[in-house]
Amino acid sequence: MPRYTLNVNGQNYTINPSSGEMPLLWALRDLVGxxxxxxxxxxxxxxxxxxxxxxxPEKSCNMSxxxxxxxxxxxxxxxxxxxxxxxxxxxxxxxxxxxCGFCQSGMLMAATGAVKAGxxxxxxxxxxxxxxxxGTYGRIKQxxxxx
Amino acid sequence: xxxxxxxVPEGDLPAGSLGRRAFLQGATAGLILPFAFGLTNRAxxxxxxxxxxxxxxxxxxxDNTVTVVIGSTEMGQxxxxxxxxxxxxxxxxxxxxxxxxxxxxxxxxxxxYGNPIFGAQLTxxxxxxxxxxxxxxTAGAIVRDTLLAAAAxxxxxxxxxGQGGTVTDGAVSHRFAExxxxxxxxxxxxxxxxxxxxxFIGKTMKRLDVPAxxxxxxxxxxxxxxxxMLFGAVVHCPTLGGTVRxxxxxxxxxxxxxxxxxxxxxxxxxxxxxxxxRSIQSRIVWNxxxxxxxxxxxxxxxxxxxxxxxTTATPFIGEQAxxxxxxxxxxHIDATYSLPFLIHAxxxxxxxxxxxxxxxxxxxAPTQGQQFVAPTVQAxxxxxxxxxxxxxxxxxxxxxxxxxxxxxxxxxLMSQAVGRPVKLIxxxxxxxxxxxxxxxxxxxxxxxxxxxxxxxxxVYRNVSASINLQRGYTDSQNPEDxxxxxxxxxxxxxxxxxxxEFLALAPCDVPLGYWRSVGESYNTFAVESAIDExxxxxxxxxxxxxxxTMGGPNADPRxxxxxxxxxxxxxxGSALPAGRARGVAFLKGFGSxxxxxxxxxxxRAGEIQVNRFYAAIDCGTxxxxxxxxxxxxxxxxxxxxxAMWHQQTFVHGxxxxxxxxxxxxxxxxxxxxxQVKLVASTAAPGGVGETGVPCVAPAxxxxxxxxxxxxxxxxxxxxxRTMGDA
Numbered sequence: 001m002p003r004y005t006l007n008v009n010g011q012n013y014t015i016n017p018s019s020g021e022m023p024l025l026w027a028l029r030d031l032v033g034x035x036x037x038x039x040x041x042x043x044x045x046x047x048x049x050x051x052x053x054x055x056x057p058e059k060s061c062n063m064s065x066x067x068x069x070x071x072x073x074x075x076x077x078x079x080x081x082x083x084x085x086x087x088x089x090x091x092x093x094x095x096x097x098x099x100c101g102f103c104q105s106g107m108l109m110a111a112t113g114a115v116k117a118g119x120x121x122x123x124x125x126x127x128x129x130x131x132x133x134x135g136t137y138g139r140i141k142q143x144x145x146x147x
Numbered sequence: 148x149x150x151x152x153x154x155v156p157e158g159d160l161p162a163g164s165l166g167r168r169a170f171l172q173g174a175t176a177g178l179i180l181p182f183a184f185g186l187t188n189r190a191x192x193x194x195x196x197x198x199x200x201x202x203x204x205x206x207x208x209x210d211n212t213v214t215v216v217i218g219s220t221e222m223g224q225x226x227x228x229x230x231x232x233x234x235x236x237x238x239x240x241x242x243x244x245x246x247x248x249x250x251x252x253x254x255x256x257x258x259x260y261g262n263p264i265f266g267a268q269l270t271x272x273x274x275x276x277x278x279x280x281x282x283x284x285t286a287g288a289i290v291r292d293t294l295l296a297a298a299a300x301x302x303x304x305x306x307x308x309g310q311g312g313t314v315t316d317g318a319v320s321h322r323f324a325e326x327x328x329x330x331x332x333x334x335x336x337x338x339x340x341x342x343x344x345x346x347f348i349g350k351t352m353k354r355l356d357v358p359a360x361x362x363x364x365x366x367x368x369x370x371x372x373x374x375x376m377l378f379g380a381v382v383h384c385p386t387l388g389g390t391v392r393x394x395x396x397x398x399x400x401x402x403x404x405x406x407x408x409x410x411x412x413x414x415x416x417x418x419x420x421x422x423x424x425r426s427i428q429s430r431i432v433w434n435x436x437x438x439x440x441x442x443x444x445x446x447x448x449x450x451x452x453x454x455x456x457x458t459t460a461t462p463f464i465g466e467q468a469x470x471x472x473x474x475x476x477x478x479h480i481d482a483t484y485s486l487p488f489l490i491h492a493x494x495x496x497x498x499x500x501x502x503x504x505x506x507x508x509x510x511x512a513p514t515q516g517q518q519f520v521a522p523t524v525q526a527x528x529x530x531x532x533x534x535x536x537x538x539x540x541x542x543x544x545x546x547x548x549x550x551x552x553x554x555x556x557x558x559x560l561m562s563q564a565v566g567r568p569v570k571l572i573x574x575x576x577x578x579x580x581x582x583x584x585x586x587x588x589x590x591x592x593x594x595x596x597x598x599x600x601x602x603x604x605x606v607y608r609n610v611s612a613s614i615n616l617q618r619g620y621t622d623s624q625n626p627e628d629x630x631x632x633x634x635x636x637x638x639x640x641x642x643x644x645x646x647x648e649f650l651a652l653a654p655c656d657v658p659l660g661y662w663r664s665v666g667e668s669y670n671t672f673a674v675e676s677a678i679d680e681x682x683x684x685x686x687x688x689x690x691x692x693x694x695x696t697m698g699g700p701n702a703d704p705r706x707x708x709x710x711x712x713x714x715x716x717x718x719x720g721s722a723l724p725a726g727r728a729r730g731v732a733f734l735k736g737f738g739s740x741x742x743x744x745x746x747x748x749x750x751r752a753g754e755i756q757v758n759r760f761y762a763a764i765d766c767g768t769x770x771x772x773x774x775x776x777x778x779x780x781x782x783x784x785x786x787x788x789x790a791m792w793h794q795q796t797f798v799h800g801x802x803x804x805x806x807x808x809x810x811x812x813x814x815x816x817x818x819x820x821x822q823v824k825l826v827a828s829t830a831a832p833g834g835v836g837e838t839g840v841p842c843v844a845p846a847x848x849x850x851x852x853x854x855x856x857x858x859x860x861x862x863x864x865x866x867x868r869t870m871g872d873a
Contacts, residue, residue, distance in 0.1 A: 036370075089362065098360040100543050102494040130815075134785075139777075
């Protein structure tokens with residue numbers, strides 16, 4: 001089995017996926033053991049699996065382990081150690097955004113990526129095209145306003 | 148657990164069956180159930196160093212945190228927080244010391260964690276706050292009295308409740324944690340009087356589960372980790388009704404398990420399992436049904452159309468009064484409405500982790516239906532319910548789908564086959580093509596109004612696929628019990644002459660289930676569209692006509708109250724910018740009253756653009772106004788996506804929609820402005836989880852009719868849309 005090193009939230013994880021084609025999503029969840037990143041559709045439509053790769057939001061369901069190796073990956077578990085991530089988390093709590101919460105990891109990562117890209121306020125929400133079946137969009141917009 | 152007794156009459160609801168609607172209505176008169184409490188493992192917990200359960204619902208830890216153990220499932224609606232507020236009120240806690248936890252599935256009957264309205268441990272029908280409001284407050288009051296008695300025993304004198312989890316005699320305070328040793332020796336009273344404070348009830352307390360849901364630590368079903376577990380996927384027969392004839396040879400990297408209507412795949416990781424499931428799909432030999440007419444949308448449509456006008460079929464009469472004679476009317480309508488099968492489409496796909504050994508079974512599942520898990524395991528393994536442990540995780544949405552146990556049974560069989568714990572996760576494609584769908588419905592409405600602007604009669608025929616009939620429930624002779632007519636009977640409208648009929652769309656072998664707002668989801672579209680059509684045909688204001696029809700000696704002031712509230716909130720009747728129109732819809736349902744106004748315009752592409760929603764709800768006593776508001780916002784948006792785009796169709800038994808790309812969910816940039824008004828009420832709590840959904844489609848259709856003169860009677864408004872062009 002191939003061997004890869006993933007740098008996730010500043011920590012190196014050596015994994016042995018059955019193939020380098022394994023999506024980063026499943027490598028994170030099943031091999032690294034970080035389950036905050038969610039499977040929603042597997043076809044890059046829903047955004048639940050969004051992570052940051054070198055600071056950019058990426059849908060981890062369609063990025064292979066071999067592509068992800070050697071890049072800096074940030075997941076929802078890493079937000080608390082990131083200054084921007086902390087602010088986004090605090091805004092999400094202040095506005096009580098989550099309902100079921102399943103899509104929120106992806107929402108938080110998309111918002112964090114947008115802030116890191118230099119967006120502010122309403123622009124951040126504009127950058128997010130993830131879906132939330134609970135319908136938390138209104139509070140996401142409010143949370144982004146202050147960022 | 149032992150010694151838990153409540154007074155749900157035995158036999159009213161046999162475990163494993165759910166006579167949902169009738170039981171709800173039968174139970175609404177008495178929501179307050181006296182409880183007798185027993186201490187759990189009293190001797191084992193006598194040491195104050197261990198957390199102590201007092202009764203079934205409240206655990207106090209040595210650090211003075213108080214954990215509220217809930218029988219309901221937290222699936223986004225905020226019930227863990229809401230029920231904890233009730234206990235916090237009775238014990239005068241500080242919010243920071245409050246924790247929430249899902250109860251284990253109980254094998255006892257009566258079930259201490261069963262919703263007191265219907266006895267079973269499940270979350271459905273928007274009943275959690277309805278059912279648990281008084282019992283949880285009472286549980287808190289019982290614990291309060293137990294702790295006060297413990298203080299008196301331990302320290303002498305008379306003690307009262309202090310703040311932040313303390314007792315006080317006016318001079319000295321002690322934390323609850325200091326009383327646990329003595330409390331564990333005291334038999335709690337069988338009941339207690341609830342308090343009168345409102346520190347928590349009626350306040351938007353912050354949700355207990357939010358911090359874990361923003362840092363990735365919240366455990367949803369698919370996040371469960373069990374030592375030694377393998378990972379599973381599943382591939383169902385693509386044709387409904389098909390079964391496995393021959394499985395392919397075992398691949399080197401996976402074990403295949405025959406699940407009768409599917410093949411389970413167990414592998415070292417989820418991706419491998421899903422890949423194998425995909426790759427073997429064409430190599431499984433299935434026994435296919437000879438006839439797929441009962442699983443084909445076009446043929447079911449044709450059958451439904453014939454039943455709508457049939458004079459030979461004998462309908463079930465849900466409600467009848469007077470003589471619905473069309474001759475009494477001067478204005479008539481005769482309209483047919485059509486609604487599709489719907490997918491639950493929770494963000495979290497179906498999944499379950501099971502660990503089965505020769506003498507025990509442990510389940511970790513995102514379940515709304517704990518009551519039914521042990522019977523499912525027993526049927527498959529022979530293990531009796533006392534050998535089955537069920538851990539409820541957070542749910543990434545449920546909407547009724549996760550009441551079912553099909554996915555749990557599969558995980559059990561897969562674990563049994565490989566002798567290891569297995570975490571089964573369905574692919575999204577399996578989730579969409581093997582849902583238990585919201586029934587398809589065709590509804591014909593004949594109604595009239597007289598020269599005095601009064602509604603004269605209503606003849607209503609609902610032809611829809613029947614959940615009860617499909618499941619062979621013993622009460623299938625009462626199809627109303629499926630919710631088939633919910634929303635069309637017991638209405639707030641006072642229509643003197645009416646006949647409300649149901650005819651099952653049968654045979655229908657598309658798997659059916661309870662979809663958020665059940666029967667109300669289709670009947671409200673027909674009722675609220677039809678009354679609007681009648682008003683417009685008679686030249687009357689649709690909102691005023693509704694209020695008139697609700698009026699009279701039997702008028703329900705709460706119904707008229709929400710109509711008045713939405714009238715004010717939406718500025719009904721005031722001028723709108725050119726190219727905009729309003730439509731209204733109303734529902735009395737789930738123990739609540741709601742009126743919704745949609746404000747719409749025509750997009751550049753000539754399509755419906757919903758600009759605003761206004762909703763007024765009276766759901767009785769409100770425990771957490773923020774959560775009620777969020778449920779309304781979420782319900783309206785859920786209803787909006789469904790009304791605009793959602794349907795599942797079947798061609799010769801094969802589901803056609805298999806992922807979100809063809810089942811668009813509204814996104815950030817498309818969300819209309821939403822205003823929600825909670826109408827103050829001191830009535831008992833009503834339901835809010837489903838209440839926001841049903842009025843959306845008719846409010847939009849009614850607004851569109853006023854804007855364009857075009858009446859939309861078929862849902863969704865834009866079938867076949869993809870995520871890209873929605």
